Amino acid sequence: MDPIPAASYARISEKVAARDKVADQHAQNESHAAARGYRIVARYTDDGISALGHKERPDFERMLADAEAGAFAVIVATEEERLARNVEEKLELHTACEVAGVVWDTARDGYVDPATDSGEFMSTVRAAMGRIESKRKARRQRDASDERAADGLPTARPGYGYRREGSRDVIVEAEAVVIREAARRVLDGNSLRGIATDFNARGIPSPRTAELVHKAHREKTEYPTPIPWQGITLRQLIRRPSLAGLRTHRGKVVGNFDPKAHPAILNEDVHTRLEALLTDPSRAQGTGGRTPVHLLSGLAVCGRCGGRIKRLPGWTPKPGQKSKPVKAAYACGDCHKVRRIQEPVDQFVTEVILRRLEQPDAGQLFSQGDEGAAQEARNAIEVIDARLATAADQFAEGVLTGDQLRRITERLRADRTAHERTVSESMPARVPVNVVGPQARQTWAALHIDSQRAIIDTLAEVVIDPQGSGKPFDPDLIRIVWRA
Ligand SMILES: [Zn+2]
Structure with a gap:
């Protein structure tokens, strides 16, 4: 049997990057690959970049793109921390590898198949532990950002959908159109992964690509290789409260922006429904983390x-x-x-x-029932879920007391159960009539x-x-x- 094609990845986390350390990691990868029956077909190296800061890792991104293109079946590294040291990167790695159908295998942490629950669990635990270490270093920077927020100054970059002009954010209409389409399709029941795949097929630049293109334009350097849309990045994008004109501080909504300083792309109602839908625990995690992408895998x-x-x-x-x-x-x-x-x-x-x-x-x-009644019931459930989410937020913000929350929740849950029964009595939720x-x-x-x-x-x-x-x-x- 031919050896399985594999990629070798090396990264040095400290600034005092010694060349021989990179060579050393690739050498270790070679021997690990040989022991496992893999053959290294490509090498990727990132130098002197901290994993917590959002600094670029060009070769890592290139590797993920090649993985999606089917260049190899396994990623080899000395330890998992080389591939991702924080949870965001781990999710990115998981999503990209699962979509591409590749696994990773490190000399220290072993084999991980992101398509299995246990693989995802173990590697997420390892990422969380790495995160605790990195957090300590980040605290000092965060304190500085708190001071700026207290002065009422914008602390974040305007992000995809906007550009900053002076002290104001202006909508970039070409990007706003993409955001509105994604929001509408999620509310229509499309999966994040399906939408991401469609955006890639249509050649719509992802937020990350758009950012790199702007940068290349500013610095008059070469244009980057596009980085594809993924379910996880799409989820993060459309959940952003600032798209609905909401101000946040440390992850909590604290009020509204002045529409002149920062206009909304989505209306607040859409934002509330998206939140309710994407944080619904009964939904397979919004990233599509465990959603199979093949017709019969796990089914036949x-x-x-x-x-x-x-x-x-x-x-x-x-x-x-x-x-x-x-x-x-x-x-x-x-x-x-x-x-x-x-x-x-x-x-x-x-x-x-x-x-x-x-x-x-x-x-x-x-099993057929009254389809009209079923559709009405589905709509009612959607509204109830949005209300439940809003009530929970209001409790967290101190607007509602625990007692009020309990009364509201009990009443809504009883209504929801009744509507659920109507739906289950008709066609299965995922089967369109036509x-x-x-x-x-x-x-x-x-x-x-x-x-x-x-x-x-x-x-x-x-x-x-x-x-x-x-x-x-x-x-x-x-x-x-x-x-x-
Ligand atoms: Zn069998």
């Missing part, structure tokens, strides 16, 4: 042992590289004896499901993968039976077992 089962099917990333060699390309595949995570190239499986299962959905009686597949009948194909194509998966899961169980390696795809060995 192994026909040999009944284990869950995982998705293995593919790999495309770059010009000049000798290794053969590897196609993405589904494989049993338990017995490891069942494996199939992903693409024909996805195509076949989609086709079978669509043919079933197009049949005239397909509506009965989903996905059954003649428009099924068209509706399906526009659905987010999460919804497509939910529909497949409601209708059938997909079983992948063993097949000898090297044989052409055999649809008879993909069983679709209808539920009900």
